[in-house]
Amino acid sequence: MFKLLIADDEENERFGIAGLIRKYAFPFETHQAKNGMEALEMIRRGSFDVLLTDIKMPFMNGLELIKEVQKLGTWMIFIIYSAYADFEYAQSAISLGVIKYLLKPVTLADFRQLFNEVESLCLNKIDEKNSSLHEVFFNISRMEAKEEDYTRSIKTAIHLIRVHHRDPALSLSFLADKLHITSAYLSTLFKSETGQNVSSHIADVRISRAKQILKQSNLKINEVGAAVGYLNESYFIKSFRDRVKMSPMEFRLRGNKDE
Secondary structure, three states, rough: EEEEEEEEEOOOHHHHHHHHHHHOOOOOEEEOOOOOHHHHHHHHHHHOOOEOOOOOOOOOOHHHHHHHHHHHHOEEEEEEEEEEOHHHHHHHHOOOOOOOOOOOOOHHHHHHHHHHHHHHHHHHHHHHHHHHHHHHHHHHHHHHHHHHHHHHHHHHHHHHHHHOOOOOOOOHHHHHHHHOHHHHHHHHHHHHHHHHHHHHHHEEEEEEEEHHHHHHHHHHHHHHHHHOOOOOOOHHHHHHHHHHHHOOHHHHHHOOOOO
């Protein structure tokens, strides 16, 4: 059921229109205002789908009423219903987006045709709103699904780094292949979620494990490096020094204490 506001200072006109709406079973709940000011106040208090207004009314005429309603930003269908066939009125009405300028007296055929059109417009508006709402929910759901995918990919990547840190082949492309995504995508996603580059995180995991091995074993430095994925001893020592601020041997000699 849609809401129709009839604004007319003639009571008989208002009741006549409301009666025709009921007679032809149009899906409109009718409300009445005896002047423009009263109609504007009713619109401010509640929402209406259609405004059918006379032009000549006390306090505020129909065109002024439509202008004020438009300032509210409320979507409504505007219809002018008047005994005045003045060209300027009609021109003003068109400029305000009035869909119909009816001259009194209106024939029943014109009345029925008009409200068939108005009913269709209201139904279309509902369809548009529902479509927009569906699109919003669809986009939100899609975003949530993507967010879950992002989180899952990062957790998996971190897990894979821990599992494969001993493998010299471990790299950005290695992980991307495992996750079936592009290296560029993984790099951007990983940086966004963790604040670190993939290569930097791999190095952190390897060096952390190397520190444990240095504490718990007497393996040679090159053997420790190989145990955490470094085939090149010099590169292992450099990477260790960059993160621990001392060499692997210094770390061991200082009592196996963390920095």
